[in-house]
Amino acid sequence: MSKTITTTFSHLAVGVAAALGTGLAVPALAAETTWAGYVENATYFRDGVGLSKFRNTGQAQFETVFESDSLRSLKLNGTLRGTYDGVYDLNDSEFGKDATEAYLGASWHGQDTSTGLLAPGVPFPCENDPTLCNNLDGYMDHKERDAKFPDFNDQLDFIRELYLSADKELSNGDVLSVRLGKQQVVWGKTDLFRVLDVINPVDYSRHNIYDELEDIRIPQWMLKMEWRMGANEVLDDSNLSLVWNFDKFRPNNLGTCGQSYRILDAGCFFSSNLLGVPIIHDVEEPSWSLKNTQLGMKWEGVYGDTTFSLNALTYRQQLPSLHFRPNTDPLFPAPFAADGVFDIKFPRVNLLGGSIDYYSMDMDAVWRLELAYTEGEEMPRDTDGHKETDMLRYVIGFDKNIIIPELGTRSAFLFSTQLFGEHILDHEADMPNDEDNWIATMLFKGFYKNNRLSPQIIVAHDFAAKSTVIAPSVSWTPDNHWMFNVGLNVKTGGNETFPWSAAAALGADTSGQTEPLARFTNGPIGVANQEDEIQFTVRYSF
């Protein structure tokens, strides 16, 4: 149960009043603070590997509600999280700074010409290779300690969220809302994959794509302003919001080589060498400046049975883009530079998109559509490592609740399916991603014993990768405090190859390769094909 504490904030009141310019005249604000949180252990075992996660998390969140005569509401919210993953102490032969691989990509494919040319990734390069560590400075340069304690770093990630929000009712009844601080701003309504929900970067090193986005979005310091106009003669609800992400840019965390979850195995590729030359020469992370901040705008509303949004965002690509560095040294006998093959860049991206939810009375089901068109993205390519192209992403979702008495419960089952599509407008033959690809997901969740026992199954299939993940699980919530979950996570795929010109040039092998490009073809499911796991989680909430 949450705890409530009533206090008086005099200094903070003055600060809040000044910050918001609301003219609060009171010398002190009575405030009520509510705390809640949990401690959790997640222990996962991977087939053939053993322990893959022994994550212990403590999270506490608070909300302080201030009394104010001039504001509709004034609140301070915070979420603090501390994590220790003991897998690096308990299974250090598989994960950690000493966990070397026989060849690059040994965790997901066999050997071929490409693995003969590329050296195995260096685990935690900042523990083992100063040159690589220097090259990767700012990205994928975690030390083992950072993986053990991922929340305690220079970015103060243990502060998951800390924001002040205030609502002011205008004279015409509209509400102006301001939220300032470290926060998550969620656009879109998808599971597993994202179309519009791209404002916060994501930490995939926590558990690939499978943890709730709530837990893996990387909160950013942002200002969110909303003008809630409510109903008008046409719309039942109308709202205009502005998001200014003024934090220093942070890309998605894909997992450093040596970590137990590294999506696309990118971390090991980045800490690899090609014939002794580091794959990555430099990471050009945008420094903080006003022009490097990110800005979004959304107009959303309700029209009859339809809810909709129109979205615009200018931001930075959160996935790294590889820029090839040609050789300029006539004495160096290779087409790439002697001090590093690629630079990593994060280009500016402009997004226009929208979403529609429609309730179909005839089907008694909800259809969801999200669409995002971007310009400025750079997609991986054999030539030059990348190509800038416009992209179209979309998802069609279908949600329905079905009562199936034959399954022994009077509660409805939730059936939710999504089809994600991606279209590369300026596609090239040497791009490892198909011009069009689709990923289908399905969630089937049931409820027994007053929702305390809940089995579910998640299935996702990547059509181009020919890879599938099946994740059945059962959770048991005996009371208000305890939750136990046991699940399986089984993947297939990872067999796709893609020709690599370097293999053709250096190894005279023109057949398909596993490295480095096929990681994109196989996608996050296929690359993780050796990561079949049984997963146990126990949580105590307070």
Place this chain on the structure above:
Amino acid sequence: MLKKTFLSAAIAMTVAAGAQAAAIPEEVIQNSFYPYKNEVPSVQGLQPGMTINQSNVDQFKDALDPGMYRFVKNGDTEITVGETTSYDLHPSYVEATRQYSADVQLGEGYGELSPTVAGRPFPQEPSMDDPRAGEKLAWNYKYGYNWGDSAAIMPFYWTMRDMDSGKKERTIKFNFHFLNFTHRTSQEPYPKIEPNPSELFRGIYVQVLEPFDVKDTQLLIHRFEDDTKVDNAYLYLGFQRRVRRLSTGQTTDAFLGTDVMIEDFEGYNGRISDMKWNYKGTRYMLMPFFNHNDLQLDSETHQDEDGYQVVAFGGKGGCFPNITWQLRKVYEVESVPVDENHPISKRTHFMDAQTFTIPRTVVYDRKGEMWKNWVIGQAHPDHHLPANKGTGVAIDDAFTMIDSQAQHCTTGQFKGIVDPELSPVDKFSVQNMRASGR
């Protein structure tokens, strides 16, 4: 108090100025709204202050619904009899009935009604000879004064209990808010809130405060003036931080794992057109009506600076509210789902004739066997929180939904407050769900 008086006078003047319909006979009004003005009902041997238990329940079988009779007969609970008291609805609602209800007509199909403004649509006494009497009573419930024009339950404790062991499995702490967009009589603006492009009739907004795993879950239901239109329902899940539309399949599902469906809220929370309504007769029955301040209350579950305490529970498994029951005029109405796949076969509602609340409902499963019993205790507003005095709202104050087949129950403990400031219009918007979430 001054404000309420002013509002009452204002609505009376407004209603009078806008009156177009023929006047409804005053005798009908008096009979409908003040049934205990001249005398209170009586049953031989039944006296206020007495207890009905296993030993004497057969004597009063006719004054009990079949569910409560069974519980008392089994020794699961006892009934303490209180005095019959009048729950006078707000004068503005009575006045609106006088002015607007004379020419209200049912449409040809279920769920169709001629345009109405406010007040009780069919104040006339129902007749067994009228094949659509049940439907008229259902409309009286839908457009009843219920929680008034708006109200909030803050907080609202729902506890799931094992009836055999008495173990409290889970307690969910909510805030509930209700707002009528139309058919308003006592809170400005009346008779309707504008703009209202989709012609919403009512909004229900629910926010979960505890426990952690469902904290910040929010539910928003929009019911339309057009009863043939399916409610729009939205769910915000705190851990997903997003609003999703609900299909109606979820409104007949166990709400957050409790024994209560969204469709059960307040007695019946669906469209008139979703059911076939059959009037089964008028009865004088013991109903859960009481004075909150006169009860022995629960001092543990809730404490606040008002000194307010919620209704205590006892009996088998702690599934029964420790309240008093009074003999009242009741309309027995059966509702049969139109949808053959509906999880129940029928409900038998016992509508209170004066307030048109539904304090008792017996729910039958698809085989026709008694499944659940729904008790919503009604507290007199003048013997509750000071803020509720004079509001004319029968305050929902304690509930239990007992699943007899599973020997399981969900109990509800309320702090109901009739205060328009707690339920502003923008609280019933999709955007409010996003803003109120994390």
